[in-house]
Amino acid sequence: MLKHVLRVAALLVVIAIAVVVYLAWPDTAQVPFDRVTGKRPQIVAPREQTLPTVKVADVVGWQGSETPTPAAGLTVKAFAKNLDHPRWLYRLPNGDVLVAETNSPPRKGGGIQGWVMGLLLGKAGAGVPSANRITLLRDADGDGVAEQRHVFMTGLNSPTGMALLGGQLYVANTDSVVRAPYTEGATQIAAKPELVVKLNGGGNHWARTLVAAPDGRTLFVGVGSSSNIAENGLDAEKYRANILEVYPEQKTFRVYASGLRNPQGMAISPFNKQLWTVVNERDMLGSDLAPDYLTQVELGDQFGWPWFYWGGYPDTRVEPARPDLQQYSKRPDYALGPHVAALGLTFAGDVKLGDRFAQGAFIGEHGSWNRKPVSGYKVVFVPFAARGFPADGAKPIDVLSGFLNADGKARGRPVGVIGDRTGALLVADDVGNTIWRVAGGK
Template sequence: MMRRVLIPTLLAMPLAATLLAQTLPAQTSTPKTGQSAFEDALEQKPGNRIHITVADLPTPHEDESVDNGPSLSPRDGAVPSVPAGYKVELYSEGEWQNPRLARTAPNGDIFVADSKAGKIYVLRGVGPDGKAQQKEVFASVEQFDNEKGKTLPFGINFYPAVNPKWVYVANTINVVKFPYKAGDLHSSGPAEIVVKELPGFAQLRGGGHWTRDVVFSKDGTRMFVSVGSRSNVDDTDNNPGEFHRADVLEYKPDGTFVKVYAYGIRNCVGEAINPISGDLWCSTNERDRLGNHLVPDYITHVQEGGFYGWPFYYMGGAKGGVQDPRHIGKHPELQSKVITPDVLVQPHMASLEMLFYPANEKGASAFPASIDGDIFAAEHGSWNRKNRAGYEVVHAFVHDGKATGEYEDFVTGFVTPDGKVWGRPVGVTVGKDGALYVVEDGANTIWRVTYTGNRQTASK
């Protein structure tokens, strides 16, 4: 049986940059497992299902470690690929330096952190050409730090969730908030410091992983801030620069520190709250230099008090965790505490922002009804792997509130058939219209993915 899927083209496209469907053989509906699950970027196609388990993980091969990062190529009119029944349009381009995380305000405005520019932008509306109708600077780094270039805004959130009065921004070194009311395109007052110094402030004002995300618990009483590690696998016992890093930290919304909520999470770049269960989730970059197929990045719910292995162990051992060969014999008491994440994705592909679809219990659902409650995550792309992986948006399946461990390639085509990379997905958000907005920082573009079929009759 044949089905229609969307494929990329390198030809110049109209302003709307709408990708037209072409007839191709159906993609696999049976998940790839075992060694075939470790696909590379040239094998990725919308609809390909993947299920990596701990049983598939090889032994460490440090000799496999390579530096194979992409050399970015011009987009030259290329557009992403999306599954049959979907349409992708270019929503925003130009005047971006490094667009990253995106979040949608309750009124439907899309806030985007342009990290290297030190700015928070607001995008509003969809014009006849598919582009944003307005783009305004909500706030800039000069408003909350006097050392531009060392404070990189990333995490954005709205508080309280209903009729928010504040926009919170998590930066490399601190968390600030701006006064806000629905519809504001520019901050209506100066930033107030919420958390004065995040871990890493004293060590070269950050160092290592620089992204910081911020989300609030479903009841609004807790604020979770993710702080990535300063290193790949430094021994935290001997490196004070790793203090309270590779952690998710819990604060009160007023900035009062409460505790380390979870630890051993090397770099929880993207946080999300499951809108039904209220669980905190993370999209995580795991460690490098253990081989092409180690260690998988992951998407997981985060257990309060949970230990996720870094740097001494990683998921998958019969006793709870596999010892990292660079830390043999250290902390045997932690081995049984290592938690295996819910969804293992390709190793080294740099899983960044994630979300639940729709974004909240009353959010607009325009995709197939079968997708409601599932996860989308941006995969920035690998560097420490012989055959590159990532450069896509994945769709992870959730059943009865629990991830199945399986995911599918959803938005691909950021890599040309000859292996050149033009796009690197970094952010995902759901608009008030139910569309999926995808931010990438290779060509510095934002794409809008919509569904054109009958959402009630479509199936997984």
């Protein structure tokens, strides 16, 4: 009898191991990547996972004189090196560049995905404590390299977005928007940051981006969800997966647009002065779903999260279902491909890299952690048509690649993108601890 019990127990252990291996086996993409990009991406049937596919590039950093690879006709060099996890950039009116040296606060909760993400932080080169500071970089001699570096602002909590408005520098912490008086040319803000509004923090998406609205009176703030698909309940998602419109003088805000799982880079279009953003979509539907996207955002828009993706495809994992909202789920303007982790966004005009890149948007893709094969790990350009939207049939064009070496390991990972005062493109590389400067060839 004992032997029989032991045999049964052993069989159950083998079955359990087989089940775990089956569930954890990575899902491999079945559709060519470019088919899941553009205005009309191919949306396949979901392949739901109990455990996410885990495929992230190990970090090796930049060795010696290595640099990323620019598109033909462009050049690249380091604008600033040896930074501490630089993620976001902002150019001041005098041409000085602010960089947020920042990282995730200590993570708590987050379910299976949060646990997996915690394990991956070190592997992805992101498991270091946040420097919690903004540094000012100055290229006084105009040679494309910042020869001056100053600690500009401290007393922050995982800061990301920055914007000037009404003589104040506004900063988006992970749990608040704060401000301090700004004097042009200053190399330091010594004043203690003043609280403008509190934001809900914690969970999986910690970075808060910020851009000044064209009206000169308000700010747009991107606040990502705390979970993948609201698996911890909608109460945990209050004022999250939203773009908020902040009224600084009144120290209040309203929801400007919703259903955006993790809106990161935001920029005002030079075509029509409307707000645009890039959004990280949901996980664990397979390596072909769902595409991250670039889209214009208007007051009252609802993009479907958590119930729907890509303009109305239902996510049957979400309970309770909301079929009544399907017809109101706005379809994004442009798919960037699955799991690229689109973070940075800026428009041509501010960036001047020649005729090929004269009309459209530049996007920093941080790179996937849960797709096989990996996607992203580059800066791309989305061509726009004359009417101010992505051109029909246009596919993303690589502007800066080579962040993965020949062995598939990460030398760096691009995040924020802006134009410098000359029109060159600056790219924050938070793993390579470098800001790269891409310019037109000579």
